[in-house]
Amino acid sequence: MKHEFASFEQKWQTLWEENGIFHAQDQSDKPKFYALVEFPYPSGAGMHVGHIKAYSGLEVVSRKRRMQGYNVLYPIGFDAFGLPAENYAIKTGTHPRVVTDTNIKHFSQQLKRAGFAFDWTRVVDTTEESYYKWTQWIFLKMFEKGLVFRDRAQVNYCPSCKVVLSNEDSQGGQCDICHTDIVQKTKDVWYLRITAYAEKLLQGLEEVDYLPNVKMQQENWIGKSTGAFVNFALSGVEDTLRIYTTRPDTLFGVTFMVIAPEHPLLDTYQDRIGNMDAILAYRDACAKKTEFERTQLVKDKTGVRVEGISAIHPITGKEIPLFISDYVMMGYGTGAIMAVPAHDQRDWEFAHAFGADIIPVIQGGNIEECAYPGDGEMINSDFLCGIKNKKEAISAMLTYLEEKGIGEAGVQFKMKDWAFNRQRYWGEPIPIVHCEKCGIVPVPFEELPLRLPVVENYEPGEGGESPLAKISSFVECHCPKCGGNAKRETDTMPQWAGSSWYFLRYIDPHNPQSLADYDKLKYWLPVDWYNGGMEHVTRHMIYSRFWHRFLYDLGVVPTKEPYAKRTAQGLILGADGVKMSKSRGNVIDPNDVIDKFGADTLRTYVLFMGDYGSAAPWSDSSMRGCKRFLERVADLESKAKGHGATPKLESAFHKTIKKVSSDIEELKFNTAIAAMMTLLNQIDDVGSLTLDELSVFVRLLCPIAPHLCEELWQRMGGEGFCSTAPWPVYDEAKTVDAEIEVAVQFNGKLKGTIMIPTGCDRDTALAIAKADEKISAQLAQVEIIKEIFVPGKIVSFVCKPKA
């Protein structure tokens, strides 16, 4: 067989598809395995090699599991709502539907050319009405349960894309898509109350097997802190100021209070406040700052004293000045803090800028002495004095606060509610009607899907209005409740919506009655293994875990958590060692590689190039090495004859089966391939192998280079497809050699090696070492102090030179 791989790759892809060998069965006696990869956004640029690496990991695992007798579900789909298709539509006038269909076709063709064993009968497209009907359905269910709300808010607005962006989409003060600086704007925004699920999302992490850093990033994102709420009475008005603190033990060190510039207290008591003009001026100045300016740039403390109102210390009764400052955020805690400048860096800076008192309450815990207050003896703190342990001091204070009704223990989360709307055309319409009489009314479930209307012009309206707002046939409607005139919501959902539940639809992709049949969900869930990029670990994964948990509470899905296990692949960098990008011109197109080297070479190389979880630069010559390997494998055919085992190769085969089997499960494809290369070198040294051995080799390599292996399988008369042939098994006894080589050391330095029988005892090993010509000569020069034997590892002599 000569090495024109391209000549048969397509043949096998066609045969696999015609025979449906990668179709998952909804009922089966076999154990199930649901492997999930992040479905792509079908961009106009097509796939790049990074996609190939992203899908190759679980591709290999699930192909192996299939050969091991699992009923495998390995699906693919398209996360096809999104800005690029819409921007393209604006530019060219082509309907996003048309653009999307073209792109999906292109992506599908590329995926098929790579030979991925996806179940193509289960393809999901988030932009299809039969799909987004259920995205809208889930939204309405959340509305029903009070998890959807509308609020007027300062939002991040991209003047170029003309859209409101979430904090996540505008990190660094720039639009994620076009990198224009964002500005602040007041808008009515839809929110999903994900904060109601903060605790559940945090606890759910305990029952899943995620990579440690994945888990950590999610914990950081949720950002739970435990502390206390304390109510401070105010002087001058009949009211209290409620604050949140993680350090109630430092209550006696409070010398001033700070509230956020937007704090409602200021509006309530504007008549009492002597310097309202200055306060409003400061508030305005803050409002003009973007989130970025407020948090990243300004490190100098600014603020204004609130005149006419001050706080009363709840224990000492002392009067405490009240300030506004933008270092306190309205969106966290209560938007108000008690300032303890002796033990908090930010309060300390503010106290210095504004000349406030500083009362230390923890001995040795001053800001000036150490960066952060740790354990130390409590001082200047009435009943806490003398306590030396932070935990103890906190609990003593909490007991006091609760007894006196001043405050209570509480928790806070950094996670914010999810801004759930975009002023865009190419997204799921939010199924809500605004009625003059009834207010906000949900579209009845029977009317779903609420379809996107056909429009002429995709340009967003001025001021960030959705293009849908210009379509009166869409906007004008009747209220489902009272039948009166009403207007439809014209915002659409963000792209995160469709991807929050797609793994459920794969389980029952064509179901018109429900998002998926419960029995099927029960069979397939949870996803056994989810692999994707680190960049989706917080947003997409937390959003989808939220939706899934909500559906669980609703009784729609049978598991609390959607994903049992999560891993991540590393990037493929350009040959220059830099992230691939169009602008750098270092992007590698998988189609080009397949044209020149074949899909099997591409697959082998992306898995061989390094640790699967780490980034690695592309190298054409390294890839040629993989092609050479496959060509040498193809040549094995001419060296294979007879049956049974080749004595010189038997142990090597069993060892390789063992290593490849376990390496694949650990995503260590590079060493699995290296082990097969080593075996191939050994076969070449021997010069021949049996047909039985060739069969083992071909099946071991099949998940990685399936086209070549199918071809070889067929040529050697294998039954059916190699892709569904049984995975090779090894005999543990035959992986063990009769004799092993161990090192002999003097004082830890290598002096030689000896062969000893496997499993031999200490005396035997030492005797063999001493009998060794080279070793004995050297031993004659020294005095032995101690003899060490570690079975299977080493013989070591502790010694000193003879006097």
Place this chain on the structure above:
RNA sequence: GCCGAUGUGGCGGAACAGGCAGACGCCUCGGACUUAAAAUCCGAUGGGACUUAUACUCCCGUACCGGUUCGAGCCCGGUCAUCGGCACCA
């Protein structure tokens, strides 16, 4: 600033659980085949010393400094660098 990860030849990377560092591949060099080149095959390949050369032998070597141990890429303490996450979160 805080949290986490990583640091090994010319390159990508191996090394189970503290036991022969550098598997496997690439690059490079030498050889075979060829009129020639490409492809392919064979051999060498961490650095250095000794040696005419080979063999032998020795020394150095896993970011840096120190420690534990018969023995450290791996464990401990410290430093530096790179990458990622969070960041005025009270």
